[in-house]
Amino acid sequence: MVARAAGRVIPSFELVDTSATISSVYKFYGAAVAGDGRVVFAPRNADGVGVFDPWFDSFTLVDISATISSDKKFTGAAVADVGRVVFAPSNADGVGVFNPGLGRCTCCESKMMKRGFNVNRGCVAMNV
Secondary structure: OOOOOOOOOOOOOOOOOOOOOOOOOOOOOEEEOOOOOOOEEOOOOOEEEOOOOOOOOOEEEEOOOOOOOOOOOOOEEEEEEHHEEEEOOOOOOEEEHHHOOOOEEEEEHHHHHOOOOOOOEEEEOOOO
């Protein structure tokens, strides 16, 4: 919640509890702001992509465990074209691509990227 006084924003801090949704250690590593203002967290040891909605102070976890379940999956996140969020692989065998508008994530194999394939080709859809 943002406090305001006479048109000024007053700095504040609050902790939005996510323990009911996820309680593992080293959950995420990096985040990016999606086009709609939600913050998308890159899964490190979490079995899902974290999504924080600052308008409602809500946190959700989009399950990706059916596609990738290793630890240290991704390290960092960046916004790409049309609001998709790209995760840099750490131990993952590919680049993670999350579409927050669709609630869907894809994972592109790094080998295909090196051969010049477009990110939209050669990807396996994650069932989320």
